[in-house]
Amino acid sequence: MPEYQDIIEAYHRINDYINKTPVITSRTLNKKTEADIFLKCENFQRVGAFKMRGAVNALSQMSEEQKNKGVITHSSGNHAQAIALSAKLLNIHATIVMPRTSPKVKIRATRDTYDAEVVLCEPTLEARQTTTQNLIDKHGYTLIHPYDNENVIAGAGTAAYELLNQVKELEMIFAPIGGGGLMSGTSIATKGFDPGIQVIGVEPENVNDAYRSLQSGKIQKNETINSIADGLLTNLSERTFSILQKNVDQIITISEQQILDATRFIWERMKLVVEPSGACSLGGVMSKEIPIKGKRIGVIISGGNVDLSHLFEKYENLIN
Amino acid sequence: MPEYQDIIEAYHRINDYINKTPVITSRTLNKKTEADIFLKCENFQRVGAFKMRGAVNALSQMSEEQKNKGVITHSSGNHAQAIALSAKLLNIHATIVMPRTSPKVKIRATRDTYDAEVVLCEPTLEARQTTTQNLIDKHGYTLIHPYDNENVIAGAGTAAYELLNQVKELEMIFAPIGGGGLMSGTSIATKGFDPGIQVIGVEPENVNDAYRSLQSGKIQKNETINSIADGLLTNLSERTFSILQKNVDQIITISEQQILDATRFIWERMKLVVEPSGACSLGGVMSKEIPIKGKRIGVIISGGNVDLSHLFEKYENLIN
Numbered sequence: 001m002p003e004y005q006d007i008i009e010a011y012h013r014i015n016d017y018i019n020k021t022p023v024i025t026s027r028t029l030n031k032k033t034e035a036d037i038f039l040k041c042e043n044f045q046r047v048g049a050f051k052m053r054g055a056v057n058a059l060s061q062m063s064e065e066q067k068n069k070g071v072i073t074h075s076s077g078n079h080a081q082a083i084a085l086s087a088k089l090l091n092i093h094a095t096i097v098m099p100r101t102s103p104k105v106k107i108r109a110t111r112d113t114y115d116a117e118v119v120l121c122e123p124t125l126e127a128r129q130t131t132t133q134n135l136i137d138k139h140g141y142t143l144i145h146p147y148d149n150e151n152v153i154a155g156a157g158t159a160a161y162e163l164l165n166q167v168k169e170l171e172m173i174f175a176p177i178g179g180g181g182l183m184s185g186t187s188i189a190t191k192g193f194d195p196g197i198q199v200i201g202v203e204p205e206n207v208n209d210a211y212r213s214l215q216s217g218k219i220q221k222n223e224t225i226n227s228i229a230d231g232l233l234t235n236l237s238e239r240t241f242s243i244l245q246k247n248v249d250q251i252i253t254i255s256e257q258q259i260l261d262a263t264r265f266i267w268e269r270m271k272l273v274v275e276p277s278g279a280c281s282l283g284g285v286m287s288k289e290i291p292i293k294g295k296r297i298g299v300i301i302s303g304g305n306v307d308l309s310h311l312f313e314k315y316e317n318l319i320n
Numbered sequence: 321m322p323e324y325q326d327i328i329e330a331y332h333r334i335n336d337y338i339n340k341t342p343v344i345t346s347r348t349l350n351k352k353t354e355a356d357i358f359l360k361c362e363n364f365q366r367v368g369a370f371k372m373r374g375a376v377n378a379l380s381q382m383s384e385e386q387k388n389k390g391v392i393t394h395s396s397g398n399h400a401q402a403i404a405l406s407a408k409l410l411n412i413h414a415t416i417v418m419p420r421t422s423p424k425v426k427i428r429a430t431r432d433t434y435d436a437e438v439v440l441c442e443p444t445l446e447a448r449q450t451t452t453q454n455l456i457d458k459h460g461y462t463l464i465h466p467y468d469n470e471n472v473i474a475g476a477g478t479a480a481y482e483l484l485n486q487v488k489e490l491e492m493i494f495a496p497i498g499g500g501g502l503m504s505g506t507s508i509a510t511k512g513f514d515p516g517i518q519v520i521g522v523e524p525e526n527v528n529d530a531y532r533s534l535q536s537g538k539i540q541k542n543e544t545i546n547s548i549a550d551g552l553l554t555n556l557s558e559r560t561f562s563i564l565q566k567n568v569d570q571i572i573t574i575s576e577q578q579i580l581d582a583t584r585f586i587w588e589r590m591k592l593v594v595e596p597s598g599a600c601s602l603g604g605v606m607s608k609e610i611p612i613k614g615k616r617i618g619v620i621i622s623g624g625n626v627d628l629s630h631l632f633e634k635y636e637n638l639i640n
Contacts, residue, residue: 271361310634
């Protein structure tokens with residue numbers, strides 16, 4: 001399990017490769033919640049999500065031999081982009097296994113912007129895993145798991161660490177939970193910084209495996225993946241489960257409507273492009289399930305990658 | 321014509337009522353333009369646009385008698401919202417004349433969020449002016465023009481003044497031109513701060529009255545209002561024309577596609593919600609019509625009010 005010290009070391013290790021992201025506040029939000037809310041805007045991070053922190057931290061700690069052989073991951077999401085860009089910056093060969101049904105724009109971005117090798121496979125979990133394993137067997141690539149990895153977790157924790165050093169006297173920190181990597185890192189950073197700060201996880205009601213896992217004391221799986229928070233559909237691993245058990249004060253779950261309302265609030269009122277997964281943490285704050293009145297609250301906005309082609313097609317039609 | 325000193329005084333006068341907006345940078349943008357670009361994000365201003373600065377500055381300088389009688393404006397755009405909120409903060413009665421075809425959400429926001437009196441009229445310029453004049457005659461309201469007003473111009477200039485104090489050694493400042501209020505204030509602030517800084521105005525090709533006015537030496541009118549930059553459709557006034565003639569180094573015009581490309585870049589890559597009018601200044605930078613290589617460039621992003629209901633309806637359909 002990563003320690004607080006690992007997060008501090010990770011922060012200095014990755015510092016030249018990541019953005020120090022701004023903290024944004026809103027009078028309207030503070031008035032609405034009757035609290036002082038500080039949004040840690042990882043949507044402004046490179047590749048548009050906190051995932052860059054864990055990816056750089058993991059890749060830069062590989063052995064020379066591993067670096068020479070290259071890295072691999074299977075994902076079509078933010079983690080894949082983060083691995084691809086980190087590998088490019090560190091001169092490591094990266095292979096990204098993606099379902100052949102992935103949006104072309106995503107495949108192109110991964111290939112062209114980040115120079116990664118994209119290998120397409122059938123759109124099933126089994127095909128992804130088999131394809132990945134075959135490539136590992138053949139080339140000796142190192143697999144970087146999106147969250148079940150100590151260095152990825154330590155890297156993810158640097159967002160909260162940075163926030164705690166940007167904004168003094170926070171009393172609570174909210175973060176979203178998917179596989180638990182961000183939540184694990186956030187909780188280690190926060191409790192290491194000051195054990196008195198409350199750490200709150202927020203999960204969609206529809207994919208509440210972490211909530212049920214902590215309630216029952218053993219890992220529970222999601223039965224559906226039916227949420228607009230498409231970055232939070234994964235299950236905890238043993239590693240992230242045990243970190244959350246130790247460090248997280250409370251997990252709350254919110255409805256799809258609450259996720260959407262928080263997302264819309266951030267777009268319309270705060271003028272930030274965030275993904276629904278990234279807005280979940282604020283959805284938890286706005287749900288008022290936890291008394292927050294008068295408190296200073298840090299909120300990790302985890303990312304801002306959404307498909308805007310629909311919106312811009314409307315504009316294209318207007319001008320053509 | 322407002323002087324540099326008027327802008328400094330305006331800045332101190334309005335300081336408690338406005339947001340000090342952040343300056344956002346992007347590695348990708350700097351790489352793409354081969355320059356150091358600093359976006360002054362007035363989309364984060366109260367009511368979502370720089371208009372708040374001019375409105376507060378104008379209203380707070382009214383006489384006690386004028387304040388007691390109230391203010392009026394006819395607009396369905398950012399200026400109306402800015403007048404309504406400023407009036408609320410300063411305890412002044414505000415009347416906003418809006419076409420009865422305005423989006424309901426806008427009418428509601430003006431009425432409910434800002435407590436302004438909304439008077440609906442037929443959707444013609446003549447009806448707006450007649451309705452407004454009748455109300456002035458009856459109640460003695462003071463009309464606050466959206467840009468043909470010295471105090472509004474001085475207030476608008478505080479955005480550039482703030483930027484020049486946030487980012488040192490800027491060599492150029494780009495701002496969009498509609499009626500010329502923002503451009504006037506920006507140019508006075510910039511030339512007052514340091515006459516060596518180049519001031520560049522950006523206008524949509526389709527509504528290039530300012531460009532033609534400066535070329536010909538006399539005010540030209542727009543023949544169409546056919547641009548997605550719907551905040552830039554207005555014509556210069558004598559006042560803003562003479563300020564631009566004196567202070568602006570160059571006006572460049574960009575196509576609708578260039579406006580859209582800049583807007584999309586800011587949304588997708590920088591994760592900021594901006595309106596097409598607000599992105600025009602960056603569109604001018606990205607057009608490379610002016611040599612910018614290696615330069616430090618300030619760019620005023622004027623606002624971020626766009627109708628997102630279409631986008632969120634898609635999400636609503638997903639979850640219901």
